[in-house]
Amino acid sequence: MPVDADEELMLRVSQGEWGALELLLGRYEGPLLAFFHRLGCDPGACEDLVQTVMIRLYDERRRYDPHRPFAPWLYGIARNVRREHVRQRARARVEPLDESGDAAVEAAAGPLEQAEAGEESDLVRRALLRLPEEERLTLVLRHWQGLTYEEIAGALDVPLGTVKWRIHDAHRKLAAWLAAKDSGEVWG
């Protein structure tokens, strides 16, 4: 039985079909949660952000153009939701959304935390958090969420060359940091 394309499901959502909404949200629940995790937010905030994106998807359903790919549209919403959340947290003068923030990274890079961080996942996570925000976002969309350069350019509303440059630069930095880590150098 053929699987319905995301675009077809979203069109049906825009026409009020509840079953299509169930399928679509079920399909993107994991990818959206992973997206926010990899951008560095804590688990509780990540789930809230995923819910916000899903509700916004529903609220914006009639604005969706089914002739355009669904995933970039959705991640465009996800990016805006995260941005708003970061702003709110900044206004509330609480810790940055992602312990991902630089302060958290620096703290995690301290000697004690380094000693405790033996897992490769943690190593990658901390390396990723050292990337500039936009580079990290672009790399996450390409490497894990599977968007093409062109789709990322559409989702983030930036030129294709900028996407390409960010991905290249992110890889260059990650390679250097991970190699330095392997050779026992201290991050900083």
Place this chain on the structure above:
Amino acid sequence: MNCTDVRAELVDLLYGELEEHERTGASAHLERCADCRPAWVELRSVAAALDRWVVPAPRGIADRVLARLAIREAAAARAHGAGPALPHLLGFLLAGAAAAGVSVLLIAGAPVPHEGLSIPKVGLAAAVWAALYGGAGFLTQHGRYRRLAAAAAVAAGLSVLAAPVLSMPAVIEACRRWLEAAEGSVVLNGLIVLAGALYAAAPVWFSGAIVARPHPGGIMPDALRLAGVYGVLLAPSVYLQCHAVALSLVAPWVGGVLLGALLGSAGGVAVASRLHPAPA
């Protein structure tokens, strides 16, 4: 491709972003160039490390969102009246009846003979006519056709205001002459029905396609479908109206109008419920 070119494209190669000839060239270069291969191996090891980053699995987030949306939609439905309730039904019934009533008044005044019309025929024509108006009314409220139907209704209303109402008898007279000329010819009668279908469908298509706001899925396919339904359903009614309706036949017409409005409203409820199901 030289080493500089290939190394500049390794990340694009990794992500499948190269054109076929570029990919082939880069792959061939990597196979024979011992200087570039380590860079490719390093890039793939970084990618592999990224791939091994495990994140937590979701725990019922979608279900919670669906439950929340269902509650919200139910509250909104209560606030705005849950679906096509009785006042809606009465409203559309009256609208359909009024529209059909106007049409019978126009036709009843035609100074032409009206032999050959039976009461059932007149009742049927009126029922079809009113059902269509009632159904169109529902479409303006429900489902994906609502913007289109609303636009078509507004445009059709404006065209009625602008139409030369007094020329209606002349149109009927011309139509009657066609029927006389076509007597006994299935083909010519079929052509008249076809003309009736176009007469009914064209304004709907035109006004819907021109006036309605674009929406997901596109206006044109929806306008064609809506116009097609109108054409097919309305053609027999138009055909029957090539005979003028005598004042003595107004009673069955009105009866048919009421029946048609009721059927059209009930059909509208069924269609609207299917197109626009309530959240579970």
